Amino acid sequence: MENALPACKGRPREFCTDQALASALRVFWSKGYEGASMADLTEAMGITKPSLYAAFGNKEALFHKALDLYEAEKLAYIREALDQPTARGVAEHLLRGALKAMTSQWEPKGCLGVIHSVACGAEAESIKAEVVARRASSQAAIVGRFQRAVDEGDLPANIDPAGLANLIFAVLQGMGVQAGSGVPSEQLQSMVDAALALWPSR
Template sequence: MTDPYSPKSCSPGRPRAFDPDRVLDAALPVFWEKGYEATSLTDLTDAMGINRPSLYAAFGNKEGVFLRVMERYGAQYLDFLERALSQKTAAEVIRAILRGSAKAQTQPGRPPGCLLLSTHLPDDETAQSLRDALMEQRNLAGRALTARLKRAAAEGDLPADVVPETLAGTVTALCRGMAIDAASGATRAQLLEVAAFSANALARRLTQSPG
């Protein structure tokens, strides 16, 4: 007897009987490990436990699944960012971001590194919307950090000669470098050491007076 609540029991015209977040979580490692172009619809439906009509009805197509996966990734793997930005000082914000990034890029049981940086999209014009969406997701953290550091500058929490955009770009570059290292085999302990060293160096810079 077919289970009416099974994802594969869905058919066109019937309400979805699956949790979208759950099936997106199942699709995420497929894109991460195989890449966008190499991931087929069969790969996705097998991993998500739904049939093609259900996938089309819920997400439109493979591109639609990937767009939702990127959003889900941001919420699931970068949730440390909001907590980091709430720290009291710029130095504490930077330390929390670097440490959180090192941990997020070395989650046990998940691919190392960062999905948003490791994903390669087609070069043709049909993928432009995907590339735009990917770039938007990549830049979210940097923009949020820039805004927080601008506030720190206005509050006198940054030396007058430190440009918030430059400092945010430096931290973002460090996080991206750690993601590459993680994908290349660096351990969590190694990345945490890098994060601590970098945070300490930046903290010393932030205590220096201009001139």
């Protein structure tokens, strides 16, 4: 049933689904799931409502595909951070990667995950749960990475890996809140510098 083969009968689609999905992502990213109306989405995507429903199912399915795209393209820095050789490198890559992702000139400011982690209407309940679950898995990976750093002596033995991972995620989320509410990127830059200056050395 999936459009596995583009060589199908009938009139072919007149728009690029990937491009339309990218446009939808930008709408969700800047307005949130509930704040993004179907009219907003179709206008940004350049298609009509029936085309959207035929191509993506419904609003929630469209959001899920946009979320996958976001995680694959905009959250790559989290996966890269896990590969850094030192715990400080992990933290630095997380902070600087998040800063870049949240303050791009061509993309909406802020973080799609943060927007949907805070409570809104009842219709977005399952979406919030999904976003929160994805963040929890990322956070668990960071906890494991910091635990390894403690075991290897890369981090002082007296620090709590879970607490530290929780803290750095809180900083990332706070950065998302601030970036999404108009705080200029220079201010966020100084925040990142302050955070790295405080990082437990040696």
